[in-house]
Structures are given as structure tokens and as C-alpha cells.
Amino acid sequence: MTKHQGHPGGHPHGKGHPGTRPGTHPGAETAPKRFLDDGVTPICRLIAWEVTRSCNLACKHCRAEAHPEPYEGELSTTEAKALIDTFPDVGSPIIIFTGGEPMMRHDVYELIAYAKAKGLRCVMAPNGTLITPETAKMMKDAGVERCSISIDAPEAAQHDEFRGELGAFDASMRGIQHLKDAGIEFQINTTVTKNNLHLFKDIFNLCEKIGAAAWHIFLLVPTGRAVELGAEIIAATEYEDVLNWFYDFRKTTTMQLKATCAPHYHRILRQRAKEEGIPVNFETFGLDAVSRGCLGGVGFCFISHRGQVQPCGYLDLDCGNVRTTPFPDIWKSSPQFLNLRNPDVYEGKCGHCEYERVCGGCRARAQTMNGHYLREEPLCSYEPKKAKK
Ligand code: SF4
Numbered sequence: 521m522t523k524h525q526g527h528p529g530g531h532p533h534g535k536g537h538p539g540t541r542p543g544t545h546p547g548a549e550t551a552p553k554r555f556l557d558d559g560v561t562p563i564c565r566l567i568a569w570e571v572t573r574s575c576n577l578a579c580k581h582c583r584a585e586a587h588p589e590p591y592e593g594e595l596s597t598t599e600a601k602a603l604i605d606t607f608p609d610v611g612s613p614i615i616i617f618t619g620g621e622p623m624m625r626h627d628v629y630e631l632i633a634y635a636k637a638k639g640l641r642c643v644m645a646p647n648g649t650l651i652t653p654e655t656a657k658m659m660k661d662a663g664v665e666r667c668s669i670s671i672d673a674p675e676a677a678q679h680d681e682f683r684g685e686l687g688a689f690d691a692s693m694r695g696i697q698h699l700k701d702a703g704i705e706f707q708i709n710t711t712v713t714k715n716n717l718h719l720f721k722d723i724f725n726l727c728e729k730i731g732a733a734a735w736h737i738f739l740l741v742p743t744g745r746a747v748e749l750g751a752e753i754i755a756a757t758e759y760e761d762v763l764n765w766f767y768d769f770r771k772t773t774t775m776q777l778k779a780t781c782a783p784h785y786h787r788i789l790r791q792r793a794k795e796e797g798i799p800v801n802f803e804t805f806g807l808d809a810v811s812r813g814c815l816g817g818v819g820f821c822f823i824s825h826r827g828q829v830q831p832c833g834y835l836d837l838d839c840g841n842v843r844t845t846p847f848p849d850i851w852k853s854s855p856q857f858l859n860l861r862n863p864d865v866y867e868g869k870c871g872h873c874e875y876e877r878v879c880g881g882c883r884a885r886a887q888t889m890n891g892h893y894l895r896e897e898p899l900c901s902y903e904p905k906k907a908k909k
């Protein structure tokens with residue numbers, strides 16, 4: 521399950537996510553500050569940190585093509601702590617301890633406790649199969665606020681097939697129970713493919729039944745092992761249908777629902793809200809109203825097990841390495857990050873789309889399916905109304 525652990529995808533938001541349904545007032549929440557003190561660099565809200573690439577599973581859609589053996593060159597404990605020391609300089613990001621399987625890193629709880637002591641919110645993206653009552657307690661003691669667990673089907677056979685491991689579904693369910701027993705909240709992440717599109721209602725029902733705090737859906741990005749899953753990627757029209765369905769479905773539940781790495785959901789949300797006469801603001805749609813579809817390099821980044829900083833785990837762009845350049849310097853001035861923050865350099869229809877600032881298209885799909893990260897998102901059927909540049 522490693523794959524989307526490593527991107528925002530894998531990210532469990534934690535408790536700070538306000539209500540996102542029209543009519544649900546987020547109460548005392550206020551819109552978050554947008555820039556660092558320099559007035560131009562956006563606040564980094566979320567960091568997915570691949571603390572190890574080793575994993576005990578071999579999921580079909582793994583971006584990291586991870587294996588169980590140790591990887592050369594992982595950041596040492598000393599290097600990892602020095603990196604944590606720099607995180608507060610880019611805001612107060614939520615840190616997602618991800619992998620690989622983060623539980624396979626020997627000092628992961630020490631690092632979480634260290635980050636926690638710096639006032640950072642720590643969440644974890646394990647695959648669930650290694651969680652025992654003992655490790656759940658270690659997570660709790662270290663300060664893990666939420667875990668995301670990936671479930672791609674409502675029953676074992678299909679999920680195990682996808683995950684490449686017989687018994688993975690049952691093991692994840694046991695892990696979830698241990699989290700619940702330890703008092704750690706969890707969210708379910710589901711990768712959308714042609715294989716499970718028809719099972720969505722059942723997966724949602726499962727999430728509700730087991731008490732998930734949130735359900736996040738992810739659209740497959742064909743990178744790593746997922747390149748071979750090209751035929752399982754849903755078409756742009758199906759993508760549109762799923763996101764419209766998701767918009768409607770949110771109104772029927774109190775569970776947090778989030779379409780992650782489905783940037784044009786932010787376009788659909790605005791189109792639908794306009795049709796329904798609902799203003800889009802923090803009060804009506806929470807963070808979805810003030811956030812952006814693709815946050816890669818804008819409010820989010822990924823740090824690899826060797827310290828390479830990327831816009832996200834699916835977009836393998838070397839934006840600098842924390843071993844040679846302080847992380848805040850990379851965040852503030854990497855040329856790739858500056859490009860991603862500048863809609864004027866986007867190409868194709870994303871470059872002249874009136875929704876670009878709230879959507880952005882998936883830059884990883886642009887890279888893997890269209891050859892460059894600044895080209896247009898290949899899985900969007902929208903035709904912009906603005907004239908071409
Ligand atoms: S490029 Fe953006 S939308 Fe695509 S996977 Fe990365 S963070 Fe998600």
C-alpha cells in the first residue's frame with residue numbers, strides 16, 4: 521500500500537478539517553493565514569515525509585515500487601531530527617509520516633515524539649497490517665493524532681488482489697481495531713479505478729460502519745507500479761461523474777469526505793454551488809473553499825527517504841535535497857515550486873482556464889501522461905471559457 525501513502529493522498533488531515541458541507545458552519549474556525557512573513561511564499565500546510573521506502577506489501581499502484589528490504593541512503597536519526605527542526609520555519613505544517621510503510625523505520629516513534637514536542641501535528645499513513653495493540657500504544661504515546669488506512673474494496677478478495685497480498689484486508693481491519701482501542705482516530709483512503717468505481721457506495725458504507733473519521737478518495741496517478749494499470753484509469757467523463765456524485769454524496773453524511781488529488785473537484789464544487797445558489801466561502805465549504813485542488817509545491821510537498829524534496833510523491837521532480845540545502849530555502853525558492861505557484865506558466869487548457877487558481881490540474885498526471893508537469897491535466901473534460909493565451 522505504499523504508493524499513495526507518499527502524497528497528499530496519503531494524508532490524514534487530523535482534527536482541524538472543518539465542516540465542508542453547505543450549511544455546516546465551522547464555528548470558531550477562521551480562514552488560515554496564507555503567506556510567510558516575506559509576504560510572497562505560501563505557508564506550507566502539509567508535508568508528506570517518506571521516512572522509509574521499505575514496505576511489507578507490494579501494491580499494484582505503488583508509486584514507490586517499494587519492497588521489504590532496507591533502502592540505501594535513508595536519512596539518519598540525526599539528519600531526520602535536524603530536518604524536523606526546520607519545519608516550523610515554513611509555517612506549522614501537519615507532518616504525515618509515510619512510506620513505504622512508516623512503521624518499518626526503527627526510530628519512527630522517536631521522530632514523531634520529537635516533532636510533536638516542536639508543536640507540530642503528526643499523523644501517520646501506515647498500511648494497517650503491522651498495527652498491533654503494542655504499536656498502537658506506541659503511536660498514541662508518541663503523539664500520532666490520526667492514521668490513514670487504504671481500503672480499495674468493501675470486501676477482502678478484491679482488496680487483497682489490488683494490494684498484492686492475501687489477508688491484507690483482514691490485517692488492515694485488525695489494525696484499525698487496534699487504533700480504535702488505543703484511542704487514535706483513523707480515516708480511510710480509497711484509490712478510484714475502473715475496478716472499484718461500482719463499489720463506491722459499499723466502500724462508503726464500510727467506512728461509516730467501522731467508524732472512520734473521514735473518507736478520502738484518490739484518483740490513480742500512473743506512476744511507479746501503477747504505470748501498468750493504465751487500463752484501470754477511469755476516463756475523464758467518468759472522473760466528472762464521480763466528482764459530481766461525490767459533491768452530492770457529501771450532503772448525506774456527517775463523515776468528512778474529501779476528494780484528494782482530484783483537483784477539478786474544486787471546479788465542480790463551484791459550478792454546482794453556483795447552480796444551487798450557494799456562495800462558496802469558508803463558512804459554507806470550509807477548507808475546500810479556501811484551498812486549491814492541487815497543492816503540490818503550493819501548500820504541500822513531499823520529502824523522500826533520501827531527503828529529496830518534490831511537489832508530491834507522484835511527481836518525481838528533484839526540487840532540492842535537504843542534505844545540501846536547508847528545507848525552508850527549497851520551499852521558498854525552488855524553481856519548480858515557483859513555477860507551480862505561477863499559473864501564467866501553465867500550458868494547454870489549464871493555462872487559460874478560469875478555474876486554474878482553484879484547481880490547477882494534477883501536475884503529476886500532466887507529467888506522466890502528457891510529458892511535462894506544466895502541461896494540461898489529461899483527465900479533465902472541461903473546456904475553459906477564457907481565450908487561449
Ligand atoms: S500533482 Fe497535485 S493533484 Fe497530482 S498527485 Fe500530486 S499533489 Fe495530487
Ligand code: SF4
Pocket residue numbers: 783784787869870871873874875876879880881882896897900901902904
Ligand atoms: S482545464 Fe485544468 S485548470 Fe481547468 S478545470 Fe480542468 S484541470 Fe482544472
